[in-house]
Amino acid sequence: MVFDAHSDLLYDVTRRRLLGEHQVLARLHLDRLRRGGVEGLVLAVWASGPRETFWKDTAWRDPEAYLGRTHQMFACARAELRECGRIRPVRTVAEAEAARAAGQLYAFLAVEGMSAVGADPRGVDWYYGQGVRLGMLTWNESNALAAGAGGDPQVGLTEAGRRAVRRMGELGMAVDVSHLNDGGFWDVVDLAAGPVIASHSNCRALCGVPRNLTDDQLRAIRDTGGVVGLNAFHGFVHDEPRQQTARTLALHAAHMAEVMGVEHVGCGFDFCEFMGPGNEGAEGLESAAHIQNLFYWLEQLGMSRQEREMIARDNFLRVLRQILDRKGNSQNRI
Template structure:
């Protein structure tokens, strides 16, 4: 069953290896596992946050927008070498790529700290083809507060205008990394679907990055979707329950609260970041993605529901 994984940090890995002089990174390092997992579509994240030992540490003088431009330049180089991968902006383009035997990819932004106070940069995102965008990663910036900050701090006035402008540019607001207050501030401004590209249920794993039932219902009411996340820390607090089966239980809880038409995949596989970044048991890398579909079947999801969760629900909001 074809899967559209709505959140992948592969552009970070592409940038890393292209900076080291390697070409065809997707094909050499990721394509075999994508094919093994039957992943036919990707949400490719532009993530430029500086962390210890990140690829940006060698360029301490680069600001966020310089890092963004670098990642996009490397992405363009890579895409030119990947005739089997189509960068798309709409579900119709994605389906056309499928009929041509290609994988499709949408662009997203994971943290808009690089925008700063220059909201015209949102237009540049749109010109690049970005369709999904998070105001924050986990930090607090000039636009909003992220999940790593004060849960009672939300959007700034500039952040509110950013959400309005994003919606005019057809960039879906993505709340996966927001604080609780930022979440509700975005919902107050929603004029169409809002998504959480890679989050689980706080009812099953009580961490800030997961969503409460009230938040799930609010996303449902916009017509949006929530993509389940394989990160073991977001699946369960008990290590022995950090499994593909428990991930399917998150999907089942979402389906119970929102309806199965609002559940999607946003796996956030990060094993290529090194030890400790593997997904939960049975979903350690994208080559195992079909294990999630198997677990959905095992707990009673119909074939139509499984296909909707695998790809169709997220494609619907990207029409």
């Protein structure tokens, strides 16, 4: 069984519900999750996409637009999860295990970029009150907290960003560095009082894009006790299109295991084929339905069953238990 630490399904949910559709997860996505062996996932609230997304009719760089979109996504998430009894929203690993025992998929909430709250130090508390338990300061853009992977790699966190990271630690919210630039990454590592995660990033040594992590960054996450999730998006798997395959992603896993230890490798597939052309997964990982192809190749590379299970679910759940369950967490609004 698989825990996927990064899913953009709320994008499709919001887009379709704003067009009047209902039961989006049940109608269009649950069967793929089942076929892929997914037992739980992290649903990301992502409201800062570029103009070709369904947000194109708004001024997407306007912080007020970010905030309005974020409210819309939370509202759609709440409505959708109320309708979909097969997925239970959770805020701790203990709650996730209870959902699994009841035969339900479990879903944590994440925020993928905090542009909506500007530099307001109360913003982290607001996200936490909405049920968010994993947080990225930025998507690829720069905001009042940090610069994303698409920005100047030398720019670090702002003072507001530093306050946000400290507050996340106080609340028991996982700090996710997958979309940070290099400067912001090292600032987070320096500030971290516990495990740091990269929910959906691969190895820069095998595919040289800024969204992937260097070996030094992988070791730094290891040293915090954190975990890195393998990303199936084709452009983060290999520079050469012919090598953008499930087998190559398995090589990323093997490289991470060599650099960090297998106990720091997980899954964060970032499937987004439903967003249209250009968002395809690697060959053999076209959607969540094909997740088991990765584990076939991990076995072919010589990984034991125990190692494959660690990557599939155990590593991320261990780290999230350490971050989220230690305070019991407060009531989730969803």
